[in-house]
Amino acid sequence: MKLFYMPGACSLAPHIIANEAGIDLDLVRVDGKSKKTEQGQDFLATNPNGYVPALVLPDGELMTEASVVVQYLADQKPETGLMPKPGEIARYRVQQWLAFVATELHKVFGSFFKPDTPEATKEINRAHLSRRLAYVDQKLDGRSYLMGDTFTAADAYLWTVLGWAKFIGFDLSPFANIQRYLGTVAARPAVQKTLRAEGLA
Ligand SMILES: N[C@@H](CCC(=O)N[C@@H](CS)C(=O)NCC(=O)O)C(=O)O
Structure with missing residues (x-):
């Protein structure tokens, strides 16, 4: 492929x-x-x-x-186990996270890389990201990955998108669980x- x-x-x-x-x-x-x-x-x-x-x-x-x-x-x-099996509730949970990353994070981060995005839109999007990342941070409390101990397709997507924060000057330091998560995923061979x-x- x-x-x-x-x-x-x-x-x-x-x-x-x-x-x-x-x-x-x-x-x-x-x-x-x-x-x-x-x-x-x-x-x-x-x-x-x-x-x-x-x-x-x-x-x-x-x-x-x-x-x-x-x-x-x-x-x-x-x-x-990167995707739970069809019919398992865990599969829908991973799909829920994938949809969340795509619609609540990916496209919002993406707006900062577009030269024609107005500053006012960027300001709104920064506030949106702060709210959504606070939610993600809370969900990662006490967990290595979004689904607990198992790394899934949703983690690959979330980790990729979180990696863009440094390019747009978005400060992740208020989010301790996200910071730990970034290191945990990065350490995977x-x-x-x-x-x-x-x-x-
Ligand atoms: N709807 C697509 C969007 C993918 C997307 O935004 N890709 C970006 C890189 S992260 C890209 O290739 N941008 C170049 C462009 O749109 O011209 C998806 O969910 O995969």
Whole structure:
């Protein structure tokens, strides 16, 4: 399978899950501005929306949306527990977190990277992030990961998105559990391997 990625972008989450699951991916780096791959090909021909992650499946079909791509990859190796089994309440809980990260955090963080976002919108979004991260911090109290002791697809996505705080000058120091969580996830060998592969270690 081929993963189109930009270093440190949300495509880091499926990349982490692939490494956690021991799935070998062909990595194709995309330039966000030119929408060209590192081989000079037009990324828009693969994903007309122009965003990563974009995963080309073994049958050549394209899969997008970080919150879905992580589930697909995790489900290739159910024994890892990266996604709980269909029908289990835990699976819905992981999906609940994935939807939360996508809609309450990812897109809000993303607004800070867009040059045309007005300052007033950024101010509103900062307040939104403070409220939502206070909630996440409370949920992580006494837990290594979102689901407790088990690292799941939702952690790969949350950890990726939290990593953007430093680029937008968002202070995470009021959130002690999140700070600990960042270190716990970063220490995972598959996460370190992924960071090295993307040139971020
Ligand atoms: N709806 C997509 C959005 C993905 C997205 O925002 N990707 C960003 C990087 S984190 C991107 O590729 N931005 C470049 C662009 O939109 O042109 C998802 O949930 O995966």
